[in-house]
Amino acid sequence: MTVIHDRPGNPAAGDADRPIGYGRIQRKEDPRFVRGQGHYIDDMVLPGMLHGAILRAPVAHARLVSIDTTNALAHPKVLAVITGKDLLALKLAWAPTLSADVQAVLVTDKVRFQGQEVAFVVAEDRYAARDALELIDVEYDLLPPVIDARKALDPDAPLIRDDLEGRTDNRIFDWEIGDEAETEAIFAAADVVVAQEVVYPRVHPAPMETCGAVADFDAVSGKLTLYETTQAPHAHRTLFAIVAGIPEHKIRIVSPDIGGGFGNKVGIYPGYILAVVGSIVTGKPVKWVEDRSENLMSTSFARDYIMQGEIAATKDGKILALRTSVLADHGAFNATAQPTKNPAGFFSIFTGSYDLKAAFCKVRGVYTNKAPGGVAYACSFRVTEAVYLVERMVDILARKLDMDPAELRLKNFIKPEQFPYANKTGWVYDSGSYEEAMRLSMKMAGYEELRREQAEKRERGELMGIGVAFFTEVVGAGPRKHFDIVGLGMADGAELRVHPTGKAVVRLSVQSQGQGHETTFAQIVAEELGIPPENIDVVHGDTDQTPFGLGTYGSRSTPVSGGAVALVARKVREKAKLIAAAMLETRPEDLEWEKGRWFVKGDPGAGKTIEEIAMAAHGTMTLPEGIDGNLDAEVTYDPPNLTFPFGAYICVVDIDPGTGHVKVRRFIAVDDCGTRINPMIIEGQVHGGLTDGVGMALMEIIEFDEAGNCLGGSFMDYLIPTAMEVPDWETGFTVTPSPHHPIGAKGIGESATVGSPPAIVNAIVDALAPYGVVHMDMPCTPARVWEAMQGRPRPPI
Amino acid sequence: MQIPAPFDYERASSVNDALELLARHGPESRVVAGGHSLLPMMKLRLARPEWLIDINDLFELDFILLEGDHLRVGALTRHTALLESAEVARLFPIISDAEAVIADPVVRNRGTIGGSLCQADPAEDLSTVCDVLRAVAVVRGPGGERLVDMKDFHRGPYETAVAPDELLCEVRFAVRPNSGSAYEKVERRVGDWAVAAAGAAISLADDGSVDAAAIGLTALGLDGTVAEAEGVLLGQQPREELFVEAGRVAASACDPIADQRGGIDYKRHLADELTRRVLRLACARAAGTQEG
């Protein structure tokens, strides 16, 4: 639960021009963060609280022979040691994942990835808990691991999931979409076809705050209060009811301030369940917070897609069709957070921003002996992979045709008048003005001038690259009839109460991990009702205090909850209209709205402000028929379609020819997220996403050695970018509202993460053109760039 | 939070006190200076000292002094102090070059030259710098003070001549006329350890020929400087063909391993490329044609 106690002033604007509604205002939540007064899981202290620590497997694939906990239990500060055997007795050894699979909470039979949970110690303090881990004696019988996804289906590949009935190989799913025959016909007849393997390696969300929980089970009332790092408190409550058998009304999930999620905090990790078991067993609250290595090695990763791309075009550059076949590494358990019908998420948006005649894709998911997940990192449900593929393929085509990559894109964009546009894989794009965004980015970049500079530098042997990428996102799932998480429809609720004095509280089903919900959602109510944002509290993250909904991931908060909040405010506004009419002794249809006030048409002096109406609603006057004595409302918003934000990105890099070191010199990002609620927050989201993009393009990768040891288990090994690696971002925007969304907003959370990696890699490949480089895979570290320059680029996996 | 194994802690009040504490607690005790190498290893439980002897109060070891033809640097001198010293930049630009690319400001504010040298990580930048400058370590122990040349100081990765009951107190650099030095590092990200790095120091005779040369490589599997490459320059007028030849020799002399930072051939290439670069710059600085 996060309630604003401290309303900041707003130095961004003078009192007079401070927006009551949309506009640039400072974030309401920031004063507590910048003063170190945020309240995260690890800040929680409950009376009598104990501490848990997890023993993790040191190997990737091994049969569990025995566990001896005697010495750990003898530690004077240890209260309990829980093993898989104990959980089997409680029927808690396995838990459902978010993708119709099961995941071991503690190993009972076999270790399936390095870092897997083997035992849980509960002790009086976190130091004793950690020390006691070393006192547990475990015997393993090593098995050969499956590390290379390409070999997961070899006939002699060891079977990872022998726990699953009837399973004979490591296949999870085969999924396809599009018209294969039609696509083949177009490819067969096309003037030009280019093919390329494009790898998006495994990366990690690496939020600054690792995952953790404090479980507090009250044996008397039977109520479980679980404080946890979750992006989806309501979905977790339902899942806990199913997993732990605790009735849902006896579960309260509280998600306090969250230090970054990026999808890492969507799933339910064994640690959360173990904290609950620990609390039930000891009768005391139990805190478990993982350390950095545990987070990097065991929690949801992202990507790990090996994509074979093919693109067909006419010789004058009209793109005709796209085709891809993907090998997806899902790790040891299929724990991807995806809507049930979409095992490859929304990857089928790989048709991008182009008007194609045909498209076809197939995706094969396999198990490997690696950490499970595949959810996360500003994923938009795999749009990141899709956009990267198409934008690389278009660039490779441009090279083949000897066309300017911006020119080629302009030639093939879906035109504004074609919207709503049905693509070849089942999506209906809501609105777009692609050429406008592209031209704006080129103007901001000084595109022609940059190309001239590049030509001059090439003469001198200097390596400068200009990368162009254009993306179309697909965010804001539902509609609920098409999209669900473990059967829960993807809709979101909102409740709004206007107190007698005209101050308000709005309750959301989504949970912020840093996106600025407490500001953005207050601004939406402010825009609709004319109540200043500082007079609106935003409550979120506590299932006892907020309406049901599916949570924050896939850039869905503004498209879904934003719609809910606008609609609930409008409901209140309509109710206020009826009360105002009674107050003014006139008919509702004679009233007109201006921000904050209903007044009589033609008589602007005769009106009632929302404050006056709120007081009257709670006062003594006789209310119109059917109106309750309050100014409250609630809604659940089921979006009619997804929204399709888009953007045009241009990146300029310089590469040191002697060392292969890449410097991102400039980055121009033009985003269109429809209606802009708070431009400052939008820019913040874009800056963060672009920085993520630099990380993925240049340095981030979770690698494994042949034995399955994770090589990215610390921030010394898993590099994330700093301010030193990023340029001053140059942001711009166009506004193409979503026609179906209540306020026309489309979501911005993941746009930049989706759009920036291809822009950067395109720039690097462009810089390396003199060396004949057509493609190189991320991460573009100095060594890998140099290898590409030597004519032997290497896939990272 | 990563939690180290249990340990005890004492804070030394003087060099003598620190030596006494080391003697009293025996080989399972470790000195902690900036803690930026030791504490991460303890958190990962790769290091498990039973006693930590904190030397951060030993201000007597925190100094940069020019005395005659020597620059004396106390072992507790922080990276930041070295980076910000105008005197260091003037006399030994290689130190400023290196310090600018060691870790990040947070680490540099705590990490010390003494800790860096005693840690002796193969990718540690100041070890190369001290090798190249032919520095002398001043070590004190129960038996008193001794001076150790850098070539004797290093004993391979993570091993030095400093015994468990000794303290590194000071590093001395000889100031030579007409000299110049430089350091260059390739890293995957600012603050990352080197993929590879090279340092060079050159002194010129009156006729402009190379009087003394030192070339060192970081994270490339070598202890000490690359004598074969240095030989290419000695007695010669500095010029591009010699830099190229020295680079070639350095590349074949080094012995890198393949890891996530890069393959062997790339690292060898860097030995060549970076050797050429630092020689160019060091010679230019020595000739006074290139400022700091």
Ligand SMILES: Cc1cc2nc3c(=O)[nH]c(=O)nc-3n(C[C@H](O)[C@H](O)[C@H](O)COP(=O)(O)OP(=O)(O)OC[C@H]3O[C@@H](n4cnc5c(N)ncnc54)[C@H](O)[C@@H]3O)c2cc1C
């Ligand atoms: C994120 C990060 C990035 C880094 N990047 C780089 C880099 O790019 N390049 C680089 O060179 N270094 C890098 N470092 C290491 C950094 O420079 C350390 O500060 C330095 O290596 C150790 O110095 P310290 O004072 O912190 O030593 P400590 O950690 O306190 O000690 C290290 C070792 O030296 C011993 N010791 C310390 N002082 C003495 C003494 N006076 N006498 C005897 N023994 C002593 C200790 O007992 C211990 O064994 C990095 C460190 C971090 C955390």
